[in-house]
Amino acid sequence: xxxxxxxxxxxxxxxxxxxxxxxxxxxxxxxxxxxxxxxxxxxxxxxxxxxxxxxxxxxxxxxxxxxxxxxxxxxxxxxxxxxxxxxxxxxxxxxxxxxxxxxxxxxxxxxxxxxxxxxxxxxxxxxxxxxxxxxxxxxxxxxxxxxxxxxxxxxxxx
Amino acid sequence: xxxxxxxxxxxxxxxxxxxxxxxxxxxxxxxxxxxxxxxxxxxxxxxxxxxxxxxxxxxxxxxxxxxxxxxxxxxxxxxxxxxxxxxxxxxxxxxxxxxxxxxxxxxxxxxxxxxxxxxxxxxxxxxxxxxxxxxxxxxxxxxxxxxxxxxxxxxxx
Numbered sequence: 001x002x003x004x005x006x007x008x009x010x011x012x013x014x015x016x017x018x019x020x021x022x023x024x025x026x027x028x029x030x031x032x033x034x035x036x037x038x039x040x041x042x043x044x045x046x047x048x049x050x051x052x053x054x055x056x057x058x059x060x061x062x063x064x065x066x067x068x069x070x071x072x073x074x075x076x077x078x079x080x081x082x083x084x085x086x087x088x089x090x091x092x093x094x095x096x097x098x099x100x101x102x103x104x105x106x107x108x109x110x111x112x113x114x115x116x117x118x119x120x121x122x123x124x125x126x127x128x129x130x131x132x133x134x135x136x137x138x139x140x141x142x143x144x145x146x147x148x149x150x151x152x153x154x155x156x157x158x
Numbered sequence: 159x160x161x162x163x164x165x166x167x168x169x170x171x172x173x174x175x176x177x178x179x180x181x182x183x184x185x186x187x188x189x190x191x192x193x194x195x196x197x198x199x200x201x202x203x204x205x206x207x208x209x210x211x212x213x214x215x216x217x218x219x220x221x222x223x224x225x226x227x228x229x230x231x232x233x234x235x236x237x238x239x240x241x242x243x244x245x246x247x248x249x250x251x252x253x254x255x256x257x258x259x260x261x262x263x264x265x266x267x268x269x270x271x272x273x274x275x276x277x278x279x280x281x282x283x284x285x286x287x288x289x290x291x292x293x294x295x296x297x298x299x300x301x302x303x304x305x306x307x308x309x310x311x312x313x314x315x
Binding site for chain 1: 173178179180181202203204205206207208209272275276278279282283284285286287288289292294
């Protein structure tokens with residue numbers, strides 16, 4: 001199975017960072033974002049300035065509440081780590097009044113890979129054989145705009 | 159001794175996909191000086207947190223004075239800021255070797271109990287199992303390396 005090992009960088013707050021390419025599947029525009037690979041996060045999220053760079057109409061996504069606050073939207077975006085195949089995954093973005101200034105890859109997205117291993121200041125993503133299947137399901141849900149509970153729906157079908 | 163053949167103890171943590179979708183595990187807390195055993199705390203394995211932290215309710219049973227610490231920090235959780243004081247505690251994840259860690263103990267009670275990157279970077283952490291059987295495996299590395307977890311504490315105290 002293909003894998004990509006990336007050296008972890010540390011930001012000024014002591015948080016780890018890795019570069020990930022984010023693509024809007026509609027416009028095919030991409031940008032590289034330094035993200036926090038966070039086993040303590042349920043969601044994947046990016047700062048809205050990156051969403052604008054890839055031509056995303058933020059408010060066209062599924063409305064999402066974050067810590068009780070409204071004004072966030074979920075979109076299915078394509079994430080590319082190293083030279084691995086892209087993974088289609090839900091990403092939460094603030095529409096403006098509130099913004100998430102920390103870019104995060106959460107546990108559900110990391111579990112779309114066969115494994116993610118943190119060791120000695122590196123992180124290794126190993127491609128899942130089911131990634132394409134998962135991506136296909138995610139794309140189907142994106143087209144149908146049926147996001148609610150799709151983690152579980154997909155989980156049951158694989 | 160053949161170091162390549164040496165194996166290290168590991169703890170495999172199932173992730174509950176129906177509820178929080180995050181890796182939580184039980185950790186036994188000890189007073190380093192007296193070895194007094196405190197509570198067993200459900201803690202989040204959180205690579206996104208730079209330091210390890212604990213709710214304030216867990217320190218008094220260990221016979222430790224919360225305010226008797228030279229390192230104070232403001233921790234932010236879910237948009238709420240709370241003062242915390244760093245204390246040297248012994249922590250045992252499952253049945254693994256206990257480690258000594260500089261833990262930020264929150265001023266008030268809290269359920270935000272977190273094993274942060276200061277501890278996790280001394281171990282090997284693997285996420286696997288996809289969405290059907292999500293798991294996290296925490297593997298101890300060489301004991302000498304695990305001992306360095308305390309270096310974080312010493313460097314700040």
